[in-house]
Amino acid sequence: PPLSEILNLHDFEAIARSVMPEKAWAYYSSAADDEITLRENHAAYHRVWFRPRILRDVTHLDWSTTILGQKSSMPVYITATALGKLGHPDGELNLTRAAAKHGVIQMIPTLASCSFDQLVDAAQPGQQQFLQLYVNKDREITKKFVQHAEKRGIKGLFITVDAPQLGRREKDMRMKFEEADPDQVSSNDKSKEVDRSQGAARAISSFIDPGLCWDDLAWFKSITKMPLILKGVQCWEDALEAYDQGMAGVVLSNHGGRQLDFARSGLEVLVEVVHKLGEKRGLTFPNEKFQLFVDGGVRRATDVLKAIALGATAVGIGRPFLYAFSSYGVEGVDHALGILRDEFEMSMRLLGARNLKEVVRDMLDASSIHQH
Numbered sequence: 001p002p003l004s005e006i007l008n009l010h011d012f013e014a015i016a017r018s019v020m021p022e023k024a025w026a027y028y029s030s031a032a033d034d035e036i037t038l039r040e041n042h043a044a045y046h047r048v049w050f051r052p053r054i055l056r057d058v059t060h061l062d063w064s065t066t067i068l069g070q071k072s073s074m075p076v077y078i079t080a081t082a083l084g085k086l087g088h089p090d091g092e093l094n095l096t097r098a099a100a101k102h103g104v105i106q107m108i109p110t111l112a113s114c115s116f117d118q119l120v121d122a123a124q125p126g127q128q129q130f131l132q133l134y135v136n137k138d139r140e141i142t143k144k145f146v147q148h149a150e151k152r153g154i155k156g157l158f159i160t161v162d163a164p165q166l167g168r169r170e171k172d173m174r175m176k177f178e179e180a181d182p183d184q185v186s187s188n189d190k191s192k193e194v195d196r197s198q199g200a201a202r203a204i205s206s207f208i209d210p211g212l213c214w215d216d217l218a219w220f221k222s223i224t225k226m227p228l229i230l231k232g233v234q235c236w237e238d239a240l241e242a243y244d245q246g247m248a249g250v251v252l253s254n255h256g257g258r259q260l261d262f263a264r265s266g267l268e269v270l271v272e273v274v275h276k277l278g279e280k281r282g283l284t285f286p287n288e289k290f291q292l293f294v295d296g297g298v299r300r301a302t303d304v305l306k307a308i309a310l311g312a313t314a315v316g317i318g319r320p321f322l323y324a325f326s327s328y329g330v331e332g333v334d335h336a337l338g339i340l341r342d343e344f345e346m347s348m349r350l351l352g353a354r355n356l357k358e359v360v361r362d363m364l365d366a367s368s369i370h371q372h
């Protein structure tokens, strides 16, 4: 169907499923085990309700924000998703180009199909990018990559901490990656010992160091001045440790349900983290010095506004953009971001919030989310 018939981010998924190569659909859509967490990522948002305010002058609205010191036209960033060329020959370049047009920030994945430099070179003047890092067993490789990224102007390093081993994504495992284009992973970080018999995820992940631990964070601080963010924090204890160790923030995420099944949704964890870091360290959120991000299952501006009201600085969205470029190339991602922009306008006006500072906790009934 023409893009004009795509009315929301869910629509892209249905279309992608019918037009995408089976292998790409299996890799993009799959999640761990019985995919309970995948479903919960959506369901959690359905348990939170709005308490809109009326009779405020909502003629002029502004949903722009600042993420790790960088301007963003909306409180949304394009999160890291590996293997963009499975879905479209231009891979992640589709995201870079659409992000430029909409003034949003792209997080470049370590396992991008396009090379890191290609994605940085494609950015427009003033367009900012973050980098998602999988830490190599060979720390010299990681050090070189990180320092190169900093030199190239990357504004935030998101260290993925929920994937010491990649989860069991059975839909993906049933596919044999060997038939795929051998050029799908760039040389950013490729292992020599690749097992191609169990799907795309397993084929590309054997370099990741399961020995990564808290003691390594001091080393990261010694090799880069970029803000460091831990991606994949799932309880307040680890968020507190990240804060105490001087991280710039955490992403409350379960990797789109692709790692440990029965991990809780980021939204649920957000409530816990805001509460406990308030209690233990006197922090209030959103907080510029320690920023909370959430990803997983976000498909509507109303989802984003719920996370903002609960204290998040911004929210990451993954699969919808993959489905958008797999079906329509860069125009698909452009259209997806345009949909979100329109949804922000409508939702904020109906909520009675003129800017994101006015999107406050009292605008929600989140009583069904357990208080810890």
Ligand code: FNR
Pocket (backbone or CB within 6 Å): 027, 028, 029, 041, 079, 080, 081, 082, 109, 110, 111, 132, 160, 231, 253, 254, 255, 256, 257, 258, 295, 296, 297, 298, 316, 317, 318, 319, 320, 322
């Ligand atoms: C991911 N995600 C991910 N995360 C990461 O840190 N490194 C990676 O290489 C990838 N790769 C990846 C591939 C695909 C196909 C998906 C769907 C996801 C996780 C991603 O950053 C994010 O946490 C979730 O995708 C967010 O959930 P939604 O928006 O996809 O529901």
